[in-house]
Amino acid sequence: MRILTTISEMQSASGMSRDRGRRIGLVLTMGALHEGHLALVRTARETCHWVVASIFVNPTQFGPDEDLTKYPRSFERDAALLEQEHVDVLFAPTVEEMYPTGTATTWVTVDGLSDKLDGRLRPGHFRGVATVVTKLFHIVEPDVAFFGQKDAAQLAIIRRMVRDLSFPIEIVGGAIVREPDGLAMSSRNVYLDGMERRQALVLHRVLSQIRKMHEQGARDAGLLASFGKHEIALEPAVKLDFLEIVHPDTLDPVASVKDGALVAVAAWVGETRLIDNIILPPDQH
Amino acid sequence: MRILTTISEMQSASGMSRDRGRRIGLVLTMGALHEGHLALVRTARETCHWVVASIFVNPTQFGPDEDLTKYPRSFERDAALLEQEHVDVLFAPTVEEMYPTGTATTWVTVDGLSDKLDGRLRPGHFRGVATVVTKLFHIVEPDVAFFGQKDAAQLAIIRRMVRDLSFPIEIVGGAIVREPDGLAMSSRNVYLDGMERRQALVLHRVLSQIRKMHEQGARDAGLLASFGKHEIALEPAVKLDFLEIVHPDTLDPVASVKDGALVAVAAWVGETRLIDNIILPPDQH
Numbered sequence: 411m412r413i414l415t416t417i418s419e420m421q422s423a424s425g426m427s428r429d430r431g432r433r434i435g436l437v438l439t440m441g442a443l444h445e446g447h448l449a450l451v452r453t454a455r456e457t458c459h460w461v462v463a464s465i466f467v468n469p470t471q472f473g474p475d476e477d478l479t480k481y482p483r484s485f486e487r488d489a490a491l492l493e494q495e496h497v498d499v500l501f502a503p504t505v506e507e508m509y510p511t512g513t514a515t516t517w518v519t520v521d522g523l524s525d526k527l528d529g530r531l532r533p534g535h536f537r538g539v540a541t542v543v544t545k546l547f548h549i550v551e552p553d554v555a556f557f558g559q560k561d562a563a564q565l566a567i568i569r570r571m572v573r574d575l576s577f578p579i580e581i582v583g584g585a586i587v588r589e590p591d592g593l594a595m596s597s598r599n600v601y602l603d604g605m606e607r608r609q610a611l612v613l614h615r616v617l618s619q620i621r622k623m624h625e626q627g628a629r630d631a632g633l634l635a636s637f638g639k640h641e642i643a644l645e646p647a648v649k650l651d652f653l654e655i656v657h658p659d660t661l662d663p664v665a666s667v668k669d670g671a672l673v674a675v676a677a678w679v680g681e682t683r684l685i686d687n688i689i690l691p692p693d694q695h
Numbered sequence: 696m697r698i699l700t701t702i703s704e705m706q707s708a709s710g711m712s713r714d715r716g717r718r719i720g721l722v723l724t725m726g727a728l729h730e731g732h733l734a735l736v737r738t739a740r741e742t743c744h745w746v747v748a749s750i751f752v753n754p755t756q757f758g759p760d761e762d763l764t765k766y767p768r769s770f771e772r773d774a775a776l777l778e779q780e781h782v783d784v785l786f787a788p789t790v791e792e793m794y795p796t797g798t799a800t801t802w803v804t805v806d807g808l809s810d811k812l813d814g815r816l817r818p819g820h821f822r823g824v825a826t827v828v829t830k831l832f833h834i835v836e837p838d839v840a841f842f843g844q845k846d847a848a849q850l851a852i853i854r855r856m857v858r859d860l861s862f863p864i865e866i867v868g869g870a871i872v873r874e875p876d877g878l879a880m881s882s883r884n885v886y887l888d889g890m891e892r893r894q895a896l897v898l899h900r901v902l903s904q905i906r907k908m909h910e911q912g913a914r915d916a917g918l919l920a921s922f923g924k925h926e927i928a929l930e931p932a933v934k935l936d937f938l939e940i941v942h943p944d945t946l947d948p949v950a951s952v953k954d955g956a957l958v959a960v961a962a963w964v965g966e967t968r969l970i971d972n973i974i975l976p977p978d979q980h
Contacts (some may be wrong), residue, residue, distance in 0.1 A: 417861050420859070421863050424862070424946065429714075429716060463709045508762050514859065514860055514862055515805065515806045515807060515826070515855070516803065516804065516805045516806065516855065516856045516859035517803070517804050518801065518802070518803055518805065518860075519802050519804065520800065520801045521799075521800045521801065521802065522800060540801070541860075544860055545859075545860050545861050548860055548862050548863060549861050549863075551863065570800070570801065571801045574704070574799065574801035574830075575801055575803075575829055575830050575833055575836050576702055576833045577827075578706050578710070578833060578834075578836065591848060669851075672838045676962055
């Protein structure tokens with residue numbers, strides 16, 4: 411596995427791969443890799459000739475009061491994990507390489523989606539995401555890029571951006587990977603102490619209950635959401651940011667889940683913010 | 696010359712050209728072609744294996760009170776001119792093909808430049824330009840794209856955008872092409888009647904005088920600008936929008952032109968808005 415740190419080296423390596431007719435797969439990460447990332451890398455490895463993974467903790471998607479400086483970093487371990495998965499190139503630029511002036515001065519914004527779900531509570535977050543993903547797409551020029559379903563709003567925004575701006579790139583979503591007890595894998599799980607770790611399970615438990623209620627015929631989004639909020643409120647150490655039932659593409663709230671829906675939840679467990687979600691499939695006709 | 700009208704046809708044709716290792720050149724136009732456009736096409740033809748020209752009158756860069764509906768359209772003539780210049784592909788999508796919902800929903804904005812010069816008087820104009828250029832870049836995937844120097848702010852914004860977002864594309868500026876009497880070529884010149892056509896010459900005359908004063912040692916930007924504005928005010932039918940002396944990259948006003956400067960002018964001649972500019976070279980050290 412080659413480790414490249416400059417934009418020009420990465421563009422040149424990708425250009426050569428492309429000239430040889432290789433199908434290029436890209437997995438973007440902020441490092442602190444877990445099984446969720448590695449599942450995306452494995453899918454890329456199985457479906458592409460040449461796999462690039464990136465590690466870049468992007469400052470422009472963190473708010474001023476967020477955890478940019480303490481975000482977990484484990485470069486040596488991450489690089490070893492990617493090498494085990496037979497990644498061809500790890501692209502790991504510095505902040506200075508990506509933003510010579512310290513921040514972005516050209517921005518990509520997705521109207522109507524960037525202020526939904528996490529975007530409402532994290533102003534500027536999805537603008538930072540869309541901008542850095544655009545830049546990384548131009549640097550690597552992949553044929554296909556893989557994103558986890560765990561950040562469902564991010565996935566919806568990237569799909570819309572790719573369609574709106576006609577990127578010649580296929581976007582593939584990867585299912586959420588969970589710990590044996592159901593907690594969604596997250597780089598931020600390392601922040602949790604033993605007690606918080608147990609309390610955090612309420613998120614997955616509530617989503618599973620909502621899925622079961624849906625299987626048993628419940629279709630009223632308002633009732634399903636009320637149930638979920640009530641259950642989470644019973645866990646005193648968990649502070650809910652939102653539990654919303656929305657259309658998976660527009661992220662607009664739905665009244666009924668009969669045409670399919672995304673149930674997305676975000677909550678603080680102690681000092682740690684966690685997100686999780688499930689997709690309810692549309693009714694068969 | 697092939698004429699393509701859908702994004703998927705264009706992406707597929709470009710992909711095949713790229714796979715064959717051809718250097719792809721792109722000239723973006725809104726049609727109503729004149730010698731300024733054709734000079735760019737000739738440069739592309741001389742330096743690239745495969746030349747794409749596009750004709751698309753982009754609605755998202757026109758303000759609500761601007762000349763979108765009356766903008767001159769001459770598709771048959773334009774296509775014949777491009778064929779004479781041995782263009783390989785003319786890409787001419789409809790508005791519906793480019794914006795299925797009628798307008799853009801993902802936008803590209805260049806901070807700090809989009810509100811300078813024309814951008815100050817045409818809010819949203821350069822956001823529309825940056826967005827459509829991004830989309831067309833993704834559709835054609837050129838190695839090099841050619842833009843006229845006449846819209847100096849547009850050229851500066853595209854250069855900045857390409858650098859900020861790491862587009863793997865080289866941007867080449869083409870010198871302003873002028874009528875024999877000095878008027879800068881413009882698709883909007885057809886709006887001028889005989890009297891206005893003569894009055895419009897004041898723009899080039901003033902810029903030439905400023906160039907001569909610069910050659911003779913004048914360096915004070917304020918004095919040069921005052922002179923220019925005064926001269927234009929003497930032409931009663933010409934209403935100045937701005938005459939500004941700015942840094943060619945940042946578009947910020949400069950006090951002295953000793954390090955080089957862009958002298959940009961925009962004015963109404965009757966109902967027609969014209970722009971023109973010159974570059975003053977930096978002093979030799």
